[in-house]
Amino acid sequence: KAGVTQTPRYLIKTRGQQVTLSCSPISGHRSVSWYQQTPGQGLQFLFEYFSETQRNKGNFPGRFSGRQFSNSRSEMNVSTLELGDSALYLCASSSLQGKAYEQYFGPGTRLTVT
Amino acid sequence: LAKTTQPISMDSYEGQEVNITCSHNNIATNDYITWYQQFPSQGPRFIIQGYKTKVTNEVASLFIPADRKSSTLSLPRVSLSDTAVYYCLVGPDSGYSTLTFGKGTMLLVSP
Numbered sequence: 001k002a003g004v005t006q007t008p009r010y011l012i013k014t015r016g017q018q019v020t021l022s023c024s025p026i027s028g029h030r031s032v033s034w035y036q037q038t039p040g041q042g043l044q045f046l047f048e049y050f051s052e053t054q055r056n057k058g059n060f061p062g063r064f065s066g067r068q069f070s071n072s073r074s075e076m077n078v079s080t081l082e083l084g085d086s087a088l089y090l091c092a093s094s095s096l097q098g099k100a101y102e103q104y105f106g107p108g109t110r111l112t113v114t
Numbered sequence: 115l116a117k118t119t120q121p122i123s124m125d126s127y128e129g130q131e132v133n134i135t136c137s138h139n140n141i142a143t144n145d146y147i148t149w150y151q152q153f154p155s156q157g158p159r160f161i162i163q164g165y166k167t168k169v170t171n172e173v174a175s176l177f178i179p180a181d182r183k184s185s186t187l188s189l190p191r192v193s194l195s196d197t198a199v200y201y202c203l204v205g206p207d208s209g210y211s212t213l214t215f216g217k218g219t220m221l222l223v224s225p
Binding site for chain 1: 146148155156157158159160163201203205207212213214215216217218
């Protein structure tokens with residue numbers, strides 16, 4: 001089985017712009033979660049989608065949003081980028097039958113905001 | 115979710131067995147213990163999960179005492195490629211996929 005894929009792998013944006021990141025889960029996985037990782041805050045949960053519905057949301061401002069499509073692929077969007085949004089954005093998928101804590105992570109998208 | 119405490123860093127040499135202990139004093143009855151491994155600039159990788167006693171797979175062993183207030187991840191005969199950050203997570207395996215990561219333990223394996 002192919003693993004979780006994320007595109008693009010690297011991105012450089014300017015403060016005030018917006019960005020869209022994409023995630024394709026493992027085939028058959030219907031749950032997709034997004035995480036932000038920074039040196040200072042570590043790994044932080046952004047939100048989780050299951051069957052096109054957001055089930056959980058972390059403590060992030062409304063500038064961070066996401067969606068999931070009928071094929072389980074997911075996108076997250078960050079509007080009005082700030083310097084502090086520079087981070088590694090990770091997507092993870094898990095199966096309905098699998099354990100909630102057994103998630104499979106993609107390689108991440110490295111976002112740099114200048 | 116139960117809070118976890120683990121050492122910030124550990125050093126080892128190739129071929130040695132490494133044991134990383136995680137403390138979770140307020141673990142709940144329905145909580146599981148899960149460990150992830152993360153290499154630089156990569157996403158975390160699920161290693162092992164357990165509820166009580168001992169669990170072993172091809173990568174590691176997880177030892178959980180009867181009171182479940184701590185757990186130990188054991189990596190047999192580590193190699194340089196085991197240098198990574200190891201995270202201990204505790205929470206109910208309810209189907210809701212929200213993981214709360216702490217700071218983790220940075221394991222450095224030297225030749």
